[in-house]
Amino acid sequence: MSKTKTLFDQSSNQDMTPLVPNKSEQHAKDFKITILCELEGPDIKPLNDATMKGNYMLKIGERTLDIPNDKSTKSITLSLYKMKGLRGFLRRACETRIFELLYQGFSIIPPCTPNAMYPHEEILQAHLTMGYHIQGSCKENPCFIYRLFGGLERISSITITPPIIAKSNSERLPTKAQEYLKEHITDLLHINTAVFSTGDAALKTETFNIINRDTDNAVNNYMKHNLSGVFKFTVDFIGHINEHESVYENIGFFIDSIFQINNGSVQLGAMKRSGSGRVNIGLCFAESNRKFESLTAFITEEIRNKTEVKVGSRILTNIQPKYALSHEFLVQCHEKFLTKIKNG
């Protein structure tokens, strides 16, 4: 048997007490595994055209960058948009995955209710009838939703960094500038989930007016957005090193939940009934910020991660290692999850 398997499979009888760090506990033994994901969607409607509800694209600001252009530099102003609603979308996928697995006969605890508070009792009752339990009522033996997303008494053990779409304010950018921005956008913005949208390629924005029927005045400028393309996001899984097995199961559960997205059961954004919002998610790579025994067999590379702090005209640098993990690590996390739900 390979070393990899031995190290990874020694879990079965360990204490499975999850996994979500309490704020008061020490952080020195925390570790973080980051998974970079790609989300591909040909037609994501961040805003419902008819009701104007649910704007999932938030303009978060503008940045002016000087980029090389022949022998000089060119100043380009970019608008930055953040894709909102990704966390809720992933949570919905996780919830529906649990129901699907229950339906298929697997042994898994039903999910926490999506909301902590229900102003309308009938909605709570409807959720309970569907099989949800009151959020946090599972804390003695937490369901995977509570393990990942937490609740009122427990902080979440995952952090989701959504896609950031950078769009040039100028309609006509030289091809060279476009190519430079496409290639260097994550470094230029210091955001590893950034993508550069050329023209209308990834993010199409239009401003339009709504006419107030009583006054015949245009009352609002609404931004209409349409997303199409490949977007990046990251999910951090956080836990204590001595509870790493639970974190691996959480990762396996997250991977399993992606089936629910890729098979079309859960859509992103608005206008879902008109066929928008079908997306496909793939995992690109995983890395850890700590090195410990059960991970060593999966580490493919130590990355020297440089951080800079500008102090006036000087630059201070700090090197912190990160550890790239093989794809086999993610496969084994998924297998670990499947084993857990088979055995109960």
Ligand SMILES: [Zn+2]
């Ligand atoms: Zn629960």
